[in-house]
Amino acid sequence: MVVEITNPQEKQMIARSILEALTDWFGIEESREEYITGSADWTFFAAKEAEKYVGFLCLKETGKATVELAVMGVLKDHHRSGIGRQLVERAKEVARSQGYEFMQVKTVKMGVYDDYDKTNHFYISCGFKELEVFPLLWDEWNPCQVYVLSLK
Template sequence: MLTNSSMIDVQGPVLGQAALCEPILRLLPEWFGIEVALKEYVDEIDKLPTFLAVAKNQVVGFLTVKQHSEYAAEIYVMAVHPSSHRSGVGRQLVKIVEQTLDSSGVEYLQVKTLGLSHPDKHYAQTRAFYQSVGFRPLEEFTNLWPENPCLQMVKRLSTS
């Protein structure tokens, strides 16, 4: 299923996509291995706008957005099929979401991920990815998630 970002069609935003997204989450236990949290993601994916990365009629990644105000939104959850990692799918999803939000007047985009004080190597890759697409660490919260530090990363959109 290895893809090239030029072969990807990003569709959305659409609601009710949990059935297409859950299988990808389950292929990524390093990030989504806590069943209770995974079920929460799946429930929210069905209610929130989701962008799908499609290659050869198969969903190879997705990004779900939660808008907090007219000026601020969050990447609620994003995942890319393991065989499509490091192929540009995630970058393309983030780019399309940023363009969509920016055109509707959203000024800030945030993402929450496992904090810097936790040694998990997979989340170190996640933080590096988000930094590579322009997000900056803002604050680490130690009481937002049970037993895990939460790093809030933010990016200012252009709002042209």
């Protein structure tokens, strides 16, 4: 079940519990803390199973017509169970209803790390299209791939 969370402290608690369990993707503590702090102010969806939060997704506005999927995490033992797709679908519905025309997401470029290749394939399967790679946006070891999705 996907629910929207509005309490800032609850958002941060959920984000922390999930991101700290996903160090293959969120291993840099400074970056992880930025996501946790930012989650308090972003539109926040959480997936719950058996009274436990197993995934979440945050949206933040990046332009008048564009919202960014700022951070998303699903506990590893729940990967490939449909939870990530449910979170993305809910986020698309809400973003569309709020008048946004595009959704973007940033991840590490395909072909750099196996775990991120799985992430890339997931976003592509959700309808995102490659927009551009920024080789040095983060650092030379993590070239940033930007994907976009039309909400029209």
